Amino acid sequence: MRAPVRRLPARGHYRLAIQPSEEPDLNQQQLQARAQELRHQYDAVCAQKLNLDLTRGKPCSEQLALSDALDGILAGDYRCADGSDSRNYGGIMGIPEARRFAADYLGTTPARTMVGGNSSLQFMYQIVTSALYHGVRGAASAWSREASAAGGRIKFLCPAPGYDRHFAICESLDIEMIPVAMTREGPDMDLIEALLKADPLIKGMWCVPKYANPDGVVYSDAVVARMAGLGRIAGANFRILWDNAYAEHHLVDNPPELANILTLSEAAGTLDNVYAIGSTSKITHAGAGIAFIASSEANLTSLADQLIIATIGPDKVNQLRHMRFLKDMPMLRGLMQQHRAILQPKFESLLNELDSGLAGKTVNGKALGKWTVPQGGYFVLFDTQPGLADIVVKLTAGAGVKLTPAGSTYPYRKDPGNTNIRLAPSFPSLQEIAAAMKIFVMCVELASIERALAQ
Ligand SMILES: Cc1ncc(COP(=O)(O)O)c(C=O)c1O
Known part of the structure; x- marks a missing residue:
């Protein structure tokens, strides 16, 4: 399997361009075997009753603590x-x-x-x-x-x-x-x-x-x-x-x-x-x-x-x-660098799990997903194959990983392609992100293969 190529367009909305795998697609029998293997893994994870959460983009406690000097800073001087x-x-x-x-x-x-x-x-x-x-x-x-x-x-x-x-x-x-x-x-x-x-x-x-x-x-x-x-x-x-x-x-x-x-x-x-x-x-x-x-x-x-x-x-x-x-702004920018030092490894961990779990993998010639590599902000946006976002969110929930409900990034919660899943890595720990993303990746593959087999 070849490594994916990151094509960097001008404005920071980077989607991985997934290169087709050099390996031939799995045939029907191999797909069935892989689905079975993934189902076993899935059931084993469900049995662990995990409670992981990649939903809202809120800062983690370590980030909040960067500003704890706010407390008491006035020292009685309210002018x-x-x-x-x-x-x-x-x-x-x-x-x-x-x-x-x-x-x-x-x-x-x-x-x-x-x-x-x-x-x-x-x-x-x-x-x-x-x-x-x-x-x-x-x-x-x-x-x-x-x-x-x-x-x-x-x-x-x-x-x-x-x-x-x-x-x-x-x-x-x-x-x-x-x-x-x-x-x-x-x-x-x-x-x-x-x-x-x-x-x-x-x-x-x-x-x-x-x-x-x-x-x-x-x-x-x-x-x-x-x-x-x-x-x-x-x-x-x-x-x-x-x-x-x-x-x-x-x-x-x-x-x-x-x-x-x-x-x-x-x-x-x-x-x-x-x-x-x-x-x-x-x-x-x-x-x-x-x-x-x-x-x-x-x-x-x-x-x-x-x-x-x-x-x-x-x-x-x-x-x-x-x-x-x-x-002033220079001071604020210094603080934002400290936020970045906490956040960047979390984004990298999330993206690494996507890279290693999904990049280059295809089912029936179609990539299992694509995702953004943001230059800032709080989110990575993942697109499943058409029509699978709600199934993936449901599967991951069953395995103890909460994701933002499918569709919620669209007015009236109607994602026309049913592909968008918003991933927010700021709040969980690095270990939790890696654990949650392994499950996410497994669910994406499972949903894609099961759908291919059903067609
Ligand atoms: C785009 C956007 N605007 C506003 C907010 C909320 O901002 P505030 O806490 O200032 O109400 C968020 C929080 O996630 C956000 O993502």
Whole structure:
């Protein structure tokens, strides 16, 4: 069996190109024998009643401990840079030093940033609900009004595969999701532009532009430039939710650069159409970080007018703790290198198991799977042969390895090819990853062979 060749395309969305095996395919009898052998192995693993988990992309305790100096860092000094007391009410836009930091992180000015609580997802939910019910510029611009006037539903463009919690926001608010295929450069922009031209009820779009969850794609400069032009097609009330959750989460030296959508949008006169979003959830403490957004000043004022109804202000003590700890971008990048030192061996272990277990193996001339080799972020995306993802997830669950449910990377959990499985190696230990991946590989082979035999 020949080693696989990694063809490295331009933008960091690396899929292994599986070379056909030099060995001839197994004949029917050999396939049967191999299936039997794998079934025996499978039953033996089931009997061990393992409990392994490759589901959610959350940091492990070792990563969280990198930021434990947050605890007690204020040492009784609660004064912000402008002299205000962080312990008190108010400050809906965030404390000045946190807005400065967020501006550097997202690539804009402090006046165009807002810093909030512990969750960027919550910010996104608030942006969408506020636009839906209260309008992006007052009640007359509420998406819901436009929908009822047109007798239709509000729609969002959803590059897919994508982040399941984005899709959950749409589903919970009865926003219709339109899946848009991802390419190695980002979403299919021809399709996006055509859809926007045809349907004025498309009011939003989700994007994870760097090390996308789950396929690791980094949007190309050309895609970002076209994104910045979408507001001119879609109109004043359209919003791109530019969720840059993994902006600094590199796994390689010389990481790819993402073009600055805020600068490009300003030049295109479409800054109102974009919200750039980030958080320190996978930088400091995942459940106790700070989240930030950047957009036009008018957008932030309009959002703040809504947020102030729900809260008198964010947790500014936590914002201050973060600023005393993180200080500036060079400091943050140093911390991210420490994260990388923990994460990279985990990704390597996962990829090595895929390489050694599946690369070059075929059944009836077809590769058993393909997978991404990301340059950053939290996920590896695996594609089974068509129609097998749900079977593989079920098999691995039976053998004690939890995987993200098949389909969850697509709107309405409908993966059209039933191939996508998202693998998240950050949380389990190296030993657990190796053990889980051996089982995964076995289940992929078993499912592929059993299907081939049944055909
Ligand atoms: C793309 C993306 N956005 C947002 C989040 C959640 O971020 P936060 O913890 O800031 O709400 C995640 C978490 O996995 C994510 O993958």
